[in-house]
Amino acid sequence: MAEIILIVEDERKLAELLRDYLLQAGFTPVLVANGTDALPRLRQVNPALVLLDLMLPERDGLDICREIRSFSTIPIIMITAKVEEVDRILGLELGADDYICKPFSPREVVTRVKTVLRRAGKITVQVEDLTLDEASYHATINNKNIALTAVEFKLLQLLMSSPGRIYNRQQLMNHIYSDDRIVSDRTIDSHVKKLRRKLSQVSPEVEIIHSIYGVGYKFEYLEATNPI
Numbered sequence: 001m002a003e004i005i006l007i008v009e010d011e012r013k014l015a016e017l018l019r020d021y022l023l024q025a026g027f028t029p030v031l032v033a034n035g036t037d038a039l040p041r042l043r044q045v046n047p048a049l050v051l052l053d054l055m056l057p058e059r060d061g062l063d064i065c066r067e068i069r070s071f072s073t074i075p076i077i078m079i080t081a082k083v084e085e086v087d088r089i090l091g092l093e094l095g096a097d098d099y100i101c102k103p104f105s106p107r108e109v110v111t112r113v114k115t116v117l118r119r120a121g122k123i124t125v126q127v128e129d130l131t132l133d134e135a136s137y138h139a140t141i142n143n144k145n146i147a148l149t150a151v152e153f154k155l156l157q158l159l160m161s162s163p164g165r166i167y168n169r170q171q172l173m174n175h176i177y178s179d180d181r182i183v184s185d186r187t188i189d190s191h192v193k194k195l196r197r198k199l200s201q202v203s204p205e206v207e208i209i210h211s212i213y214g215v216g217y218k219f220e221y222l223e224a225t226n227p228i
Contacts, residue, residue, distance in 0.1 A: 003048035004028045005113060008038045008064070009079065010056055018051065021106040024175055026161035035059025039067060047074065049117055054080035062094060069095035075116045125160050128221040130208065132157055141203045151176050152195045159209060159219035168216035192217055
């Protein structure tokens with residue numbers, strides 16, 4: 001399953017923007033809009049990381065951070081519009097793993113999330129016998145290594161993040177290429193073809209990447225109809 005990121009943020013548009021970018025990066029974001037609901041939701045979904053706004057209605061982020069640290073070492077990234085040094089130091093001394101000031105780039109937040117999770121050794125995705133470790137860009141199926149390029153790894157990572165969900169070619173391009181380069185549909189199709197071949201060579205008894213005609217591709221772990 002994809003890593004769950006709990007976003008505790010009362011600014012709706014900002015929270016939804018972060019949600020969209022984290023989804024595109026292969027995570028499963030969960031939104032909470034106030035401080036009172038943060039801890040019950042955290043216990044319910046058991047996230048890999050918390051993005052925690054400092055200024056929240058009903059209960060502030062520092063108080064929430066303090067209580068989380070009383071029972072958990074889960075990574076916490078604090079988000080705030082307050083840039084005074086005392087706030088930054090206080091947030092980190094309470095146990096926050098990182099601190100981001102508004103305004104910020106959503107891509108920067110995604111990068112910070114990945115960095116903090118990598119330090120915590122938390123970025124792994126597993127479906128059936130297929131496992132991805134983003135920290136090392138290492139992929140295995142049935143404990144056998146799959147030699148993937150960085151592009152192939154990112155492609156598989158996104159598809160695996162939501163089994164059964166259909167991704168169109170534009171969504172795949174946006175995830176694979178973060179520099180807004182122009183890429184044709186044929187390029188994506190070529191990457192998918194190579195990825196399929198490598199997966200089949202290691203585990204011919206299953207079909208993993210499926211084409212949806214006229215729409216895109218999806219991940220589904222199924223027994224192969226014509227194993228190689």
